[in-house]
Amino acid sequence: xxxxxxxxxxxxxxxxxxxxxxxxxxxxxxxxxxxxxxxxxxxxxxxxxxxxxxxxxxxxxxxxxxxxxxxxxxxxxxxxxxxxxxxxxxxxxxxxxxxxxxxxxxxxxxxxxxxxxxxxxxxxxxxxxxxxxxxxxxxxxxxxxxxxxxxxxxxxxxxxxxxxxxxxxxxxxxxxxxxxxxxxxxxxxxxxxxxxxxxxxxxxxxxxxxxxxxxxxxxxxxxxxxxxxxxxxxxxxxxxxxxxxxxxxxxxxxxxxxxxxxxxxxxxxxxxxxxxxxxxxxxxxxxxxxxxxxxxxxxxxxxxxxxxxxxxxxxxxxxxxxxxxxxxxxxxxxxxxxxxxxxxxxxxxxxxxxxxxxxxxxxxxxxxxxxxxxxxxxxxxxxxxxxxxxxxxxxxxxxxxxxxxxxxxxxxxxxxxxxxxxxxxxxxxxxxxxxxxxxxxxxxxxxxxxxxxxxxxxxxxxxxxxxxxxxxxxxxxxxxxxxxxxxxxxxxxxxxxxxxxxxxxxxxxxxxxxxxxxxxxxxxxxxxxxxxxxxxxxxxxxxxxxxxxxxxxxxxxxxxxxxxxxxxxxxxxxxxxxxxxxxxxxxxxxxxxxxxxxxxxxxxxxxxxxxxxxxxxxxxxxxxxxxxxxxxxxxxxxxx
Amino acid sequence: xxxxxxxxxxxxxxxxxxxxxxxxxxxxxxxxxxxxxxxxxxxxxxxxxxxxxxxxxxxxxxxxxxxxxxxxxxxxxxxxxxxxxxxxxxxxxxxxxxx
Numbered sequence: 001x002x003x004x005x006x007x008x009x010x011x012x013x014x015x016x017x018x019x020x021x022x023x024x025x026x027x028x029x030x031x032x033x034x035x036x037x038x039x040x041x042x043x044x045x046x047x048x049x050x051x052x053x054x055x056x057x058x059x060x061x062x063x064x065x066x067x068x069x070x071x072x073x074x075x076x077x078x079x080x081x082x083x084x085x086x087x088x089x090x091x092x093x094x095x096x097x098x099x100x101x102x103x104x105x106x107x108x109x110x111x112x113x114x115x116x117x118x119x120x121x122x123x124x125x126x127x128x129x130x131x132x133x134x135x136x137x138x139x140x141x142x143x144x145x146x147x148x149x150x151x152x153x154x155x156x157x158x159x160x161x162x163x164x165x166x167x168x169x170x171x172x173x174x175x176x177x178x179x180x181x182x183x184x185x186x187x188x189x190x191x192x193x194x195x196x197x198x199x200x201x202x203x204x205x206x207x208x209x210x211x212x213x214x215x216x217x218x219x220x221x222x223x224x225x226x227x228x229x230x231x232x233x234x235x236x237x238x239x240x241x242x243x244x245x246x247x248x249x250x251x252x253x254x255x256x257x258x259x260x261x262x263x264x265x266x267x268x269x270x271x272x273x274x275x276x277x278x279x280x281x282x283x284x285x286x287x288x289x290x291x292x293x294x295x296x297x298x299x300x301x302x303x304x305x306x307x308x309x310x311x312x313x314x315x316x317x318x319x320x321x322x323x324x325x326x327x328x329x330x331x332x333x334x335x336x337x338x339x340x341x342x343x344x345x346x347x348x349x350x351x352x353x354x355x356x357x358x359x360x361x362x363x364x365x366x367x368x369x370x371x372x373x374x375x376x377x378x379x380x381x382x383x384x385x386x387x388x389x390x391x392x393x394x395x396x397x398x399x400x401x402x403x404x405x406x407x408x409x410x411x412x413x414x415x416x417x418x419x420x421x422x423x424x425x426x427x428x429x430x431x432x433x434x435x436x437x438x439x440x441x442x443x444x445x446x447x448x449x450x451x452x453x454x455x456x457x458x459x460x461x462x463x464x465x466x467x468x469x470x471x472x473x474x475x476x477x478x479x480x481x482x483x484x485x486x487x488x489x490x491x492x493x494x495x496x497x498x499x500x501x502x503x504x505x506x507x508x509x510x511x512x513x514x515x516x517x518x519x520x521x522x523x524x525x526x527x528x529x530x531x532x533x534x535x536x537x538x539x540x541x542x543x544x545x546x547x548x549x550x551x552x553x554x555x556x557x558x559x560x561x562x563x564x565x566x567x568x569x570x571x572x573x574x575x576x577x578x579x580x581x582x583x584x585x586x587x588x589x590x591x592x593x594x595x596x597x598x599x600x601x602x603x604x605x606x607x608x609x610x611x612x613x614x615x616x617x618x619x620x621x622x623x624x625x626x627x628x629x630x631x632x633x634x635x636x637x638x639x640x
Numbered sequence: 641x642x643x644x645x646x647x648x649x650x651x652x653x654x655x656x657x658x659x660x661x662x663x664x665x666x667x668x669x670x671x672x673x674x675x676x677x678x679x680x681x682x683x684x685x686x687x688x689x690x691x692x693x694x695x696x697x698x699x700x701x702x703x704x705x706x707x708x709x710x711x712x713x714x715x716x717x718x719x720x721x722x723x724x725x726x727x728x729x730x731x732x733x734x735x736x737x738x739x
Contacts, residue, residue, distance in 0.1 A: 613735065614735030614736060615731075615732055615735050616734070616735075617661070617731060
């Protein structure tokens, strides 16, 4: 990896991070004085960052020679031989993330102006959002694993703050804690990987680490790969750390769209793609990545079929789609571009879907129960149209975004060869069918059928209405992206060409060279999924009350395949037992020894103290006895 | 007439004094018993000085007398003060300094 020093506008790329950070600082420190215009500042910083990011990308695109631009900022840690420099690395991989974060981020900031209009904490919300954008940009722009780690923890903090934004709701606070703790589990892996880099190479810069992977032993590389994967699993909600992501939907919907769908949860994919040279030399770790991806994509798709909470279905869909991306980046060079292309298009259509869900919630008094929706397409035409386009993009409707990028992943999986290839590809096809099923189910329950929002005992009358323009415009823009991004990224302006300076050129290409029957298979699975959804959900009345008597399979899916129960019984309970045993040992053994010695000394001194009677004559007797003993001893010595 | 008679007398006097200190309650009597012990020691010192033909023991006996005189001054003052506060000269009544 060869880098060139930053020049021109790229030398100012630190502004990308500094602007949203300054926005967050002003909004948090300014207090209520900034309430009136705080949201405008929040939108402005991210929008300006987007413009800068776009200009930087254009300059990068025009450069000849090395496309890795390095910008050293300052010395971060200097202690003895340990020297960590803070700096930024702007290359084609960072660039697409910068554009995704600031682009989708700007749209969601604009949407939030309308969505949070009635919330007294709107300024605080925008401060946290700006903090998130700054941390996320640091994550993707940092030129070393340490800088990445700072951003990594920063987005974890912002995610925690935003999930618990409505901190008076116990469910939100619990979800935030759960997200934070499960993220820590992953972060331990990332931290350990960084320690190994320090110990083995003495540096954590991408240039230093990724350029010298050949010098490391195979075991070290495998360990690095697995530890980085653990970190990625924590942040991206992958098996076995996927349970926090659906709970994170307790946060405001724009947060779900930006952090828990489009950007932060894809940080794991970025980490693995960035560490590609490590995985190139650690095939075992790479295989684990694909397996994790395949397992997660099935877990997410199965659980998504059973939930009635519109945001949770979308959250499990996110888990499943990120599983696709992990599957792709685990396939090796052929999959990186496919995975990242899917990441970008997913950023568009999933953010759009979440914003649409937020719009529906806005109209339905913040209800998320799809059993109480129905027939909304007539009341909310714009939301319906944009949501519908996002839906078609997600299920892989031909020529929309998901079709290009998801099929590319499945083709790459089949292309892996051998039984593994068929298993992975088969999982991908099955996942596509399930995706079509749960998303069609969601569409039927929300937008079609008989309106059910009057049913039951609603305390406040529900009157669904279309959202204001400040919310619908970002939805429309994202819907356009959902339609066009896939074609643009795979056909018109191939992402593989843009990323070739990072990953080299590889043979993955479009449907032209892929066997026709794979495409047919994927579309067939999609049609089957849609048909099944129509058969089970669309053509009959949706019961307002969730049926209690269901098959064990459905019950398992409703409990997200018992992920929480497994985590509790495997990790939490043994942890509690261990803690209790340690408390017992600490209280009874360690403290017991100390307290026992103190009690023995105290008791014996109290007993000895009884000898101090206060009677002079007994003291005199003691002195006499002592003198006699001394005299006797002297006599014995001299005589004997 | 041998020196041992003097030493035996001194030992008897010392024993009387020691027993008196231990068994008597009256502070004045205890005090006098202490003096008895001091003087029995003086007798021993003088006896040995005579036996060895040097003056060292006699000089030390004078020191002991001087110290005893000073001790009497302080000791009697303490006994007086105890008697004034407690209306009693019994050493067992002055037993507050204990555990």
